[in-house]
Amino acid sequence: MQRQFFAITLSSAFLIACAALANAGSYEEAIAERIKPVGTVCVAGDPCAAGLAMASAEPKSGEQVYNQACMACHASGAAGAPKHRNKGDWSSRLAAGIDTVYANAINGIGAMPAKGLCMTCSDDEIKAAVDYMVQGL
Numbered sequence: 001m002q003r004q005f006f007a008i009t010l011s012s013a014f015l016i017a018c019a020a021l022a023n024a025g026s027y028e029e030a031i032a033e034r035i036k037p038v039g040t041v042c043v044a045g046d047p048c049a050a051g052l053a054m055a056s057a058e059p060k061s062g063e064q065v066y067n068q069a070c071m072a073c074h075a076s077g078a079a080g081a082p083k084h085r086n087k088g089d090w091s092s093r094l095a096a097g098i099d100t101v102y103a104n105a106i107n108g109i110g111a112m113p114a115k116g117l118c119m120t121c122s123d124d125e126i127k128a129a130v131d132y133m134v135q136g137l
Helices: 002-035 062-074 087-095 098-107 123-134
Strands: none
Touching: 062 123, 087 098, 087 123, 098 123
């Protein structure tokens, strides 16, 4: 009786040890999966950057700048902004000269922030947007 109990206990211990050894790799894999880095950094020149497209170096047109940054206020006249291609709104501003209008658009005036908050726009792109808004007046 004791021999059978000892044999069963020894067999059970052996099976448990085998199961633990079989699962040891999966535990290590699970831990490695949990602590691996979330992402990687891809630097120009690395193979991972090969498929990325470069941003266009071409300047935006006046219409593109207007639609991106100016339309919100200049389409409706919000906060006293002169409306797009409205001769009455622009006449007093243009009387000061187009260079003054350019300077005000670039540096801001009154409720209008500098560059209409288009901080990625160059001064020439802002000037093109002004030209687009006053075109035909």
